[in-house]
Amino acid sequence: MTSPVGRTGSASERRQMLQRRGMVLRAIRQFFDERGFVEVDTPLLVTSPGIEEHIEAFSISSKTRRRYLITSPEFQMKRLLAQGLDKIYQLSHCFRADESGVHHEPEFTMLEWYRTHQTHEMLMRDTEELVSDLAAKTKQWRSVVHSNLRGCEVNPPWVRETVDKAFVRHANVSSHELVRDEDFFRTYVEKVEPRLGEHKATFVTDWPARMASLAQINPKNPEVALRFEGYVAGIELCNGFTELTDAAEQRLRFKATNSKRKARGAPAYPLDEIFLNSLATMPPSAGNALGVDRLMMLLMGKQCIQDVMPFSNDTL
Amino acid sequence: MYETSDIKKGLKITMDGAPFVVVEFQFVKPGKGQAFTRTKLKNMITGAVLDKTFKSGEKLEKADLESREMQFLYRDGPMFVFMDNQNYEQIQLSEDDIGDNKFYLLDGMTVDILMYGEKPIDVTPPTFVELAITETEPGFKGDTSGNTTKPAIVETGLKVNVPLFVTMEDVLKIDTRTGEYVERVKK
Numbered sequence: 406m407t408s409p410v411g412r413t414g415s416a417s418e419r420r421q422m423l424q425r426r427g428m429v430l431r432a433i434r435q436f437f438d439e440r441g442f443v444e445v446d447t448p449l450l451v452t453s454p455g456i457e458e459h460i461e462a463f464s465i466s467s468k469t470r471r472r473y474l475i476t477s478p479e480f481q482m483k484r485l486l487a488q489g490l491d492k493i494y495q496l497s498h499c500f501r502a503d504e505s506g507v508h509h510e511p512e513f514t515m516l517e518w519y520r521t522h523q524t525h526e527m528l529m530r531d532t533e534e535l536v537s538d539l540a541a542k543t544k545q546w547r548s549v550v551h552s553n554l555r556g557c558e559v560n561p562p563w564v565r566e567t568v569d570k571a572f573v574r575h576a577n578v579s580s581h582e583l584v585r586d587e588d589f590f591r592t593y594v595e596k597v598e599p600r601l602g603e604h605k606a607t608f609v610t611d612w613p614a615r616m617a618s619l620a621q622i623n624p625k626n627p628e629v630a631l632r633f634e635g636y637v638a639g640i641e642l643c644n645g646f647t648e649l650t651d652a653a654e655q656r657l658r659f660k661a662t663n664s665k666r667k668a669r670g671a672p673a674y675p676l677d678e679i680f681l682n683s684l685a686t687m688p689p690s691a692g693n694a695l696g697v698d699r700l701m702m703l704l705m706g707k708q709c710i711q712d713v714m715p716f717s718n719d720t721l
Numbered sequence: 722m723y724e725t726s727d728i729k730k731g732l733k734i735t736m737d738g739a740p741f742v743v744v745e746f747q748f749v750k751p752g753k754g755q756a757f758t759r760t761k762l763k764n765m766i767t768g769a770v771l772d773k774t775f776k777s778g779e780k781l782e783k784a785d786l787e788s789r790e791m792q793f794l795y796r797d798g799p800m801f802v803f804m805d806n807q808n809y810e811q812i813q814l815s816e817d818d819i820g821d822n823k824f825y826l827l828d829g830m831t832v833d834i835l836m837y838g839e840k841p842i843d844v845t846p847p848t849f850v851e852l853a854i855t856e857t858e859p860g861f862k863g864d865t866s867g868n869t870t871k872p873a874i875v876e877t878g879l880k881v882n883v884p885l886f887v888t889m890e891d892v893l894k895i896d897t898r899t900g901e902y903v904e905r906v907k908k
Contacts, residue, residue: 459755506748590755644752
């Protein structure tokens with residue numbers, strides 16, 4: 406456990422950090438450009454911020470209308486897939502209220518990318534290649550062991566382990582026994598998450614179907630979703646899945662999520678009807694969202710994401 | 722009441738009838754999951770440290786703590802007796818409660834006593850105290866650099882490293898935060 410450290414660093418250290426941040430952003434673009442992806446920049450100001458049970462959005466009102474800041478560019482990027490683009494990526498600021506800590510900021514940078522006619526398996530391979538590529542390009546920034554990020558080996562292939570196996574291994578309990586979300590996540594943050602990717606970068610796969618979000622359910626096993634999260638040194642780097650393209654099913658999930666939100670006193674968010682309609686023409690696809698500041702923190706050997714950002718929220 | 726967003730190092734809360742101070746904390750939230758704040762809490766009475774995870778939105782009870790100025794009267798076996806300067810009420814703390822601060826208490830000294838409700842739980846002596854030497858090797862008048870040290874024992878039993886020039890006749894100024902020698906006091 407690390408409590409926030411003072412956003413320390415001399416002026417020259419800050420300057421070096423910003424130069425390095427710029428280099429990583431360029432290297433990410435180069436990685437996707439070389440693979441034939443199109444960089445897109447979708448709006449930050451939207452009519453629906455994403456509908457997740459545990460993600461809070463900022464709402465913005467003018468005299469005549471209400472808008473939200475995106476919590477992820479997911480809806481808009483998928484609409485571009487429906488319009489015929491087949492490989493897209495975006496480096497975007499995202500906004501999540503009530504999230505603040507050494508690995509959280511209310512405004513942060515997300516890398517999100519999508520491939521049509523691929524599954525989440527391909528996205529996992531993209532992720533291992535991207536992270537190991539960036540680690541190799543920045544190895545002189547870290548003094549101890551070059552190919553490691555905080556003691557974690559990131560060269561492909563990464564470990565693939567199901568959620569249930571991770572629970573059994575680290576918490577000695579099957580995830581199927583933790584039917585209440587609070588019990589599931591309490592055990593997860595206390596015992597499981599800190600051990601994920603301790604020595605070798607790890608994808609945690611087969612998330613419970615009730616946490617599918619916008620992912621497709623595994624046709625061979627309806628209890629789990631085709632969803633993964635990538636971990637390096639106990640830090641969640643990304644979340645990806647094979648996308649759900651069934652608009653009716655997606656609508657039901659959004660409504661169920663909104664009901665759960667209302668039940669605990671959180672605001673329900675509007676359904677994005679244009680997005681839902683676009684699912685009819687969206688090809689089978691897969692996408693992944695990766696926290697760029699967390700990756701920068703690991704690449705630069707820093708202890709908190711605020712130390713790799715030009716400005717953090719508490720310095721505004 | 723505090724909210725989980727108030728949690729920071731040094732925050733003092735009551736849990737299961739005992740006062741705790743936050744010594745470490747971290748906001749944790751799986752991307753799609755619930756938010757929690759993981760903490761390490763130190764029991765302010767026993768000193769024991771425990772791990773506790775709070776769910777975001779949970780309420781935390783404020784610890785009912787108050788610092789009172791008191792006079793150290795005398796030591797009675799394992800008990801230390803103090804008197805409240807305002808109402809002349811006397812309270813007692815055990816050697817265990819006081820810990821190493823027992824080495825800084827002289828009869829008549831004014832100190833701060835930390836009260837948890839009506840229960841005294843800790844004593845804070847003045848930052849600097851002056852204590853007479855009771856045991857040390859003879860001093861070397863020639864050596865005034867202070868770079869090399871020798872052990873000494875002062876009137877309260879505290880062992881402290883002092884420069885070679887310090888003699889049995891000296892009174893020492895001690896920093897109670899570190900237990901270290903600061904300087905000789907002219908008497």
